[in-house]
Amino acid sequence: MKPESDTAIYEGEGKRVTPAERRATIVGVILIVLAVFVFWVFALGSEAGVQSTFKLSLPQARFEDLAWTVNSRWLGFIVSGILAFLGGMVLRRSHVKWTNLALAIGLILVAFAFLTWAASGKSFSLVGMLRATVVLSVPVTLGALTGLMCERVGVINIAIEGQLLTAAFVGTIVGSAWGIWAGLVGAVLTGALLGAVLAVLAIRFRIDQIIAGVVINIFALGLTSFLARRVLSEATHLNSPGRFSPTKIPFLGDIPVLGPMFFNHNMFIYVTFILVIGLHFGLFYTRWGLRSRSVGEHPEAADTVGINVYRVRYRNVILGGMIAGFGGAFLTLAQVSRFEENMTAGIGFIGLAAMIFGRWMPLGVFGAGLVFGFARALQQKLGILGTPIPSEFLSMIPYIVTIIVVAGVVGKARPPAADGQPYIKD
Amino acid sequence: MGPFSRLGKVLTGEAGQTRTAQRTPSVSRASASEKRLTLELRHITKQFPGVLACDDVNLTVSEGETVALLGENGAGKTTLMNILYGLYTPTSGEVLVDDVPIVMESPSDAIAAGIGMVHQHFMLVPVFTVSENVVLGDEPTEVAGWIDQKTARDRVRTISARYGLEVDPDTYVEDLPVGSQQRVEIIKALSRDANFVIFDEPTSVLTPSEVEGFFKIVEGLKADGKGIVFISHKLGEALEIADRIVIMRRGKTVAEVVPKDVTEEKLAELMVGRPVDLVVDKSESKPLEVVLLVDNLSVLDDRGQLAVNGMSFDVRAGEIVGIAGVQGNGQTELVESLTGLQPSMSGTVYLGGEDVTTKSPRAIHKMDVAHVPEDRQRSGLVLPFTITENIVLDSYYESPISRGVQMNWSEASDRAERLVEEYDVRTPGINVLVSTLSGGNQQKVIVAREFDRDVTLVIASQPTRGIDVGSIEYIHSRIIEERDAGAAVLIVSSELDEIKALSDRILVMYEGRIAGEFDGSASTTEIGLAMLGGAGEAEAS
Ligand SMILES: Nc1ncnc2c1ncn2[C@@H]1O[C@H](COP(=O)(O)OP(=O)(O)OP(=O)(O)O)[C@@H](O)[C@H]1O
Numbered sequence: 010m011k012p013e014s015d016t017a018i019y020e021g022e023g024k025r026v027t028p029a030e031r032r033a034t035i036v037g038v039i040l041i042v043l044a045v046f047v048f049w050v051f052a053l054g055s056e057a058g059v060q061s062t063f064k065l066s067l068p069q070a071r072f073e074d075l076a077w078t079v080n081s082r083w084l085g086f087i088v089s090g091i092l093a094f095l096g097g098m099v100l101r102r103s104h105v106k107w108t109n110l111a112l113a114i115g116l117i118l119v120a121f122a123f124l125t126w127a128a129s130g131k132s133f134s135l136v137g138m139l140r141a142t143v144v145l146s147v148p149v150t151l152g153a154l155t156g157l158m159c160e161r162v163g164v165i166n167i168a169i170e171g172q173l174l175t176a177a178f179v180g181t182i183v184g185s186a187w188g189i190w191a192g193l194v195g196a197v198l199t200g201a202l203l204g205a206v207l208a209v210l211a212i213r214f215r216i217d218q219i220i221a222g223v224v225i226n227i228f229a230l231g232l233t234s235f236l237a238r239r240v241l242s243e244a245t246h247l248n249s250p251g252r253f254s255p256t257k258i259p260f261l262g263d264i265p266v267l268g269p270m271f272f273n274h275n276m277f278i279y280v281t282f283i284l285v286i287g288l289h290f291g292l293f294y295t296r297w298g299l300r301s302r303s304v305g306e307h308p309e310a311a312d313t314v315g316i317n318v319y320r321v322r323y324r325n326v327i328l329g330g331m332i333a334g335f336g337g338a339f340l341t342l343a344q345v346s347r348f349e350e351n352m353t354a355g356i357g358f359i360g361l362a363a364m365i366f367g368r369w370m371p372l373g374v375f376g377a378g379l380v381f382g383f384a385r386a387l388q389q390k391l392g393i394l395g396t397p398i399p400s401e402f403l404s405m406i407p408y409i410v411t412i413i414v415v416a417g418v419v420g421k422a423r424p425p426a427a428d429g430q431p432y433i434k435d
Numbered sequence: 436m437g438p439f440s441r442l443g444k445v446l447t448g449e450a451g452q453t454r455t456a457q458r459t460p461s462v463s464r465a466s467a468s469e470k471r472l473t474l475e476l477r478h479i480t481k482q483f484p485g486v487l488a489c490d491d492v493n494l495t496v497s498e499g500e501t502v503a504l505l506g507e508n509g510a511g512k513t514t515l516m517n518i519l520y521g522l523y524t525p526t527s528g529e530v531l532v533d534d535v536p537i538v539m540e541s542p543s544d545a546i547a548a549g550i551g552m553v554h555q556h557f558m559l560v561p562v563f564t565v566s567e568n569v570v571l572g573d574e575p576t577e578v579a580g581w582i583d584q585k586t587a588r589d590r591v592r593t594i595s596a597r598y599g600l601e602v603d604p605d606t607y608v609e610d611l612p613v614g615s616q617q618r619v620e621i622i623k624a625l626s627r628d629a630n631f632v633i634f635d636e637p638t639s640v641l642t643p644s645e646v647e648g649f650f651k652i653v654e655g656l657k658a659d660g661k662g663i664v665f666i667s668h669k670l671g672e673a674l675e676i677a678d679r680i681v682i683m684r685r686g687k688t689v690a691e692v693v694p695k696d697v698t699e700e701k702l703a704e705l706m707v708g709r710p711v712d713l714v715v716d717k718s719e720s721k722p723l724e725v726v727l728l729v730d731n732l733s734v735l736d737d738r739g740q741l742a743v744n745g746m747s748f749d750v751r752a753g754e755i756v757g758i759a760g761v762q763g764n765g766q767t768e769l770v771e772s773l774t775g776l777q778p779s780m781s782g783t784v785y786l787g788g789e790d791v792t793t794k795s796p797r798a799i800h801k802m803d804v805a806h807v808p809e810d811r812q813r814s815g816l817v818l819p820f821t822i823t824e825n826i827v828l829d830s831y832y833e834s835p836i837s838r839g840v841q842m843n844w845s846e847a848s849d850r851a852e853r854l855v856e857e858y859d860v861r862t863p864g865i866n867v868l869v870s871t872l873s874g875g876n877q878q879k880v881i882v883a884r885e886f887d888r889d890v891t892l893v894i895a896s897q898p899t900r901g902i903d904v905g906s907i908e909y910i911h912s913r914i915i916e917e918r919d920a921g922a923a924v925l926i927v928s929s930e931l932d933e934i935k936a937l938s939d940r941i942l943v944m945y946e947g948r949i950a951g952e953f954d955g956s957a958s959t960t961e962i963g964l965a966m967l968g969g970a971g972e973a974e975a976s
C-alpha cells in the first residue's frame with residue numbers, strides 16, 4: 010500500500026506544482042461548479058416552502074416512525090454553501106492531503122441534495138434506499154474481489170461476467186433439485202471450474218488473457234441462454250430454487266439506520282463483509298498476501314526466493330473463481346430465486362471497474378462497490394418515486410458512474426506491475 | 436534459519452521443499468559438521484538460441500573457500516550461476532553436492548540445498564518495503580500466517596548493523612537508488628543463512644568504503660565456513676578477496692589461477708586474450724566556455740523530501756566533471772532533473788546559455804545532450820525490444836531512420852550492425868531482444884546509442900557499471916575523445932576509481948549539496964572524507 014509519489018510537475022510557464030496540488034485545483038473547480046449546479050437546479054428547482062420527508066426506518070421495525078423532514082429549498086441552499094466552502098478550501102491548496110476527503114464529502118452532499126429535490130413534497134424511504142445500496146453492492150463487490158484475486162497475482166480476469174452467469178445458472182438448477190445449500194456448493198464449484206479453465210489457458214498455454222476471458226464470457230452467455238430457453242422454459246421446476254432468508258443480528262440489527270443497512274440480511278451479505286475484511290488483511294499482512302503480491306509485481310523475484318509462481322497463480326485464480334461463483338449464487342439464491350437469460354447484465358464488468366476504482370485493495374473495492382450499489386439503488390428508487398427524469402436516463406446511471414469513475418476522477422491507480430504477463434521460465 | 440528450522444519446515448510439509456530437502460546437505464551436515472561440503476558443477480553446457488553460453492564447464496567450490504569468477508561481458512558467468520541456482524536448466528551436465536547429484540528444477544531446490552545468490556539484476560519487488568523484500572519467501576509469521584513485521588524489521592536491522600550495510604527497513608525499494616538496492620539484495624542473501632553464497636557483481640555500484648565493508652562480510656562468511664562464488668569486473672577486488680580465480684571466455688573456463696601468482700594486467704590479458712591498458716591516457720584538459728550552468732537547483736524525491744538542495748555548479752566545454760558520492764545523496768534526482776525526466780522545485784538550469792529548466796526530455800536531448808542513466812534496465816532500455824530498436828530509440832522519429840510515416844529499417848540495422856561491432860557487443864545478432872543480453876552488453880548498447888552522434892553535453896551515471904576491463908578501456912577513451920572534441924562531460928559515479936581516472940574536476944555530493952570540490956589529482960582519502968560529509972569545503976580548490 011504505497012502512497013502515491015509526489016514530485017513536481019510544471020504548470021504553464023515555469024510554475025512548479027506537485028501533482029497533488031494540481032489535482033486539488035481540479036477538484037476545487039469541480040466542487041465550485043457543483044455548488045452552482047446544486048444552487049440553480051436543486052435549490053431553486055424546488056418550490057419554496059415545500060418539504061421533503063425521509064423515512065429512517067423500515068415498516069414494522071422497532072422504531073417504526075423515525076423520519077426526518079426538511080425544507081427542500083433550504084437544504085439545497087445549505088448544501089450549495091458547504092460545497093462552495095469546500096471548493097474554496099481545496100483551491101487554497103494548503104492541505105492537499107484532504108482533497109479526496111473533500112471530494113467524497115462533496116459528492117455525498119450532492120447525492121443528498123439530489124434526493125431532497127427528487128423527494129420534495131413527498132416522502133422517501135432513505136433507509137430502504139441505503140439498504141438497497143448495500144444489497145446491490147454485493148455482486149459488484151464480489152466480482153471486483155474476483156478480479157482483484159487474479160490481478161494481484163498477475164492474471165487479468167475479464168471472465169468475471171461469465172463466471173457469475175454460469176454459477177448463477179448452475180446454482181439455480183442444483184438448488185432447485187437438491188436444495189439451496191447444494192445450489193450454493195454447485196455455484197461455487199462452477200466458479201472454481203471456470204477459474205481453472207482461465208488459469209490453464211492463461212498460465213499454461215499463455216493465451217492472451219483478454220482473449221481467454223472474452224472466450225469464456227461468450228461461451229457462458231451462449232450456453233446459459235441456450236439451456237435456459239431449451240431446458241428451463243420446459244422444466245420450470247428446475248428454475249425455482251428458493252432463497253436464503255435474512256437473519257437479523259441481535260442488537261446490532263436494531264440500531265436505527267445502520268441496523269437495516271448492514272445487520273439484517275441473508276448470509277451472503279455477511280460473508281461478503283467477512284471476505285472483504287479477511288482478504289484485505291490477508292493481502293497486506295500475511296504471508297499468503299505478500300507472496301501473492303510479489304508474484305503479481307515481479308514474478309522472477311518471487312521465483313528466486315523459492316516461491317512457485319505457477320502454483321500461486323493457479324491457486325489464486327481458482328479461489329477468485331470461487332468468489333465469483335459465490336456471487337453468482339447470490340443472484341439466483343438470494344436476490345431473485347430464478348434464472349433469467351443474461352441476468353448479470355454487465356455486473357462482472359462493473360466489478361472490474363470497481364476493482365480499478367478501489368485500487369486493487371479489498372476495502373477500496375468495497376467502497377467502490379457501494380458507489381455502484383448506490384447508483385443502482387438510485388435508479389430503482391427514483392423510478393418508484395416518479396421524477397421528471399426519463400426512466401431511460403435513470404437506468405443509465407450505474408454505467409455512467411462506471412465511465413466517470415474509470416476515466417479517473419479518483420486519481421491515478423497503478424495496477425500490479427506484471428498484470429497480464431505470462432511468466433516464462435527458461 | 437539453520438538446518439533444523441529447514442528440517443522443521445520439511446516435517447510440517449511446508450514450502451513444497453519436501454522432495455529435494457531429503458537430499459539436502461544441511462541435514463546430513465548436522466551430524467558430520469567437521470566435513471567440508473563441496474558444490475560442484477559438472478560438464479555444464481547451456482545452449483541459448485544462437486549462443487552457446489556455457490560450453491562444458493566444470494567448477495567446484497568448497498565450504499570455507501572463496502572462488503572469483505572473471506570473464507568478459509557475455510562470457511557466461513551469470514548463466515552458469517543461474518544454472519547453479521536452479522533458474523536455468525542446463526542443456527546437459529549436472530549439479531552435485533558432495534558427489535550427490537541434486538535435482539535443480541527451481542530456485543527452491545537450490546535454496547533447499549543451502550545455496551543463496553545475489554543477482555546481477557536485482558530481484559527486488561519495487562513496491563515492497565526493504566524488510567518485505569528481505570523476508571519474502573521466508574517470512575517470520577505468527578498465527579494464520581500473519582507476518583511479524585517487528586521481527587522482519589529486526590532481521591534487516593541486525594544484518595545491516597552487523598555488516599555496515601545501512602538501509603532503512605521501511606522504505607519502499609523503488610524509492611532507493613541502485614546503490615542502496617544493492618545493499619538490500621546483499622542483506623536478503625545474507626539473511627537466508629545459506630552454506631554457499633553466489634555474489635554476481637555485488638560491488639558494481641558500491642562506494643569504496645562499502646566495498647571494504649563487503650569484503651569484511653565475505654571474510655566473515657568464509658570464517659563461518661561458507662563457500663563463496665564472487666563475480667566482478669574489478670580485478671583488484673578478485674585479487675584481494677579470492678582464494679582461487681577462475682577465468683571464463685566465451686562459455687569455457689580458460690584458466691584457473693591463485694591471486695599471489697598474478698597481477699591485474701595478467702588477469703585482464705587472460706580474460707580478454709590481449710594486453711589491456713588499465714590506466715586511461717588523458718591529456719591536460721582545456722576548458723572553454725560554460726556549457727551547463729546549474730544555479731541553486733532544488734529537486735524533491737519521490738517522498739517529497741529535498742533530495743537536491745540548492746546546488747550550483749558549471750561544466751565547461753572540453754572538461755570532465757565528476758560527481759562523487761555515496762549513492763542516495765541526491766545524484767539520481769540531480770541527473771533526472773538535468774535531463775528533464777524529473778521536474779525541479781526551484782532553481783535554474785542553463786544549457787549553452789539557454790534556460791532549459793522546464794524543457795521536456797526530448798527538447799533537452801535535441802540540444803545534443805547524451806544521457807547514460809544509472810538504471811539500465813529501468814530507464815536505459817526497452818527490454819522486450821531488439822538491439823536495433825533500442826539503438827534507434829532516440830532517433831526513430833527523424834530522418835534517416837524514418838521516412839515520413841515509414842521506418843527505414845535497413846538504415847536502422849546498418850547503424851546497429853556498426854555500433855555492435857564498434858562497441859564489441861557480444862550477441863548472436865542485432866535482432867535479439869536486449870533482455871537476453873548479458874548485463875555488460877546491455878550497458879554497451881546504451882553507451883553506443885548515446886555516444887553515436889555529435890554531443891555538446893554528456894551526462895553519464897555509472898557509465899561503466901558491469902562492463903569488463905576491455906570494454907571499459909574503450910568507453911573511457913570514447914569519453915575522453917568527446918571531451919577533446921569539445922563536449923562538456925558530467926560523470927556521476929559511486930566508484931571513486933572511475934571518477935578519479937576520468938575527471939578534470941571532482942565535486943563531492945553529500946545530502947543534496949556539494950560537500951567539496953577537488954581537482955583531478957586529489958587523493959582518494961580526501962575525497963572519501965568529503966563523501967562521508969567530512970570537512971571537504973576547507974580544501975575546495
Ligand atoms: N535468457 C537468455 N536467452 C538467450 N540468450 C541468453 C540468455 N541469457 C544469456 N544469454 C546469452 O548468453 C551469453 C552469456 O550471458 P551471461 O549473462 O551469462 O554473461 P556474463 O558472463 O554474466 O556477462 P556480464 O559480465 O556482462 O554480466 C550472452 O551471449 C547472452 O547473450
Ligand SMILES: [Mg+2]
Nearest residue numbers: 513555873874
Ligand atoms: Mg552477468
